[in-house]
Amino acid sequence: MPFVRIDALGADKDRLEALGRAVHEALGETMGFPPDDRFQVLTGHDGTSSTLRYDDYLGVRRDDGVVYITITLRSGRPPEQKRALYRRIADLAHEYAGTEPRNVLIALTENESIDWSFGRGVAQYAPGD
Known part of the structure; x- marks a missing residue:
């Protein structure tokens, strides 16, 4: 049920697949999460028509190998x-x-069961009447 978006600068298909596999595992x-619970958007940016911006925030020296990972999932994890996930x-x-x-760079966003529909216009985690 996690929804993952990965944006990588200068990434080809193979690198994007490798990053997606890393996050999924x-x-x-x-x-x-079970192996068949994969929902990912993998996007490579060429630096010209699309790009990623970054600085050295918190003293972390980034370069053009930067990867932004956004994970949305239900709340409740300690x-x-x-921390173990990030590492x-x-x-x-x-x-x-x-x-x-x-x-x-990883950003985790939490939400509630009612915030998910996996198809058919149904809130599978929070069924109604």
Whole structure:
């Protein structure tokens, strides 16, 4: 049920696939999501017609290998689990896609069961009358 968006500067199809796999596996390992629970939007930016902007916020020196990962999921996970997720994503992004951990920016957004529909116009997690 997590919805993942990955935006990467200068990423080809193979790098995007590797980043998607890294996030998907990390979600499974740290939060217990099943293998068939994959909803991802993978977007590469060429730096000309589309690009990503970044600075060295909080002393993290980023470069053109930057990757922005946004994950939307239902609320309720403890901080320790979120920290484990961030670490595992950074590790696997480095292993699978060669992305330096300093270039991995992750934003987690939580919502409630009623905020999801997986098709057919139905709120599967919060059925009505």
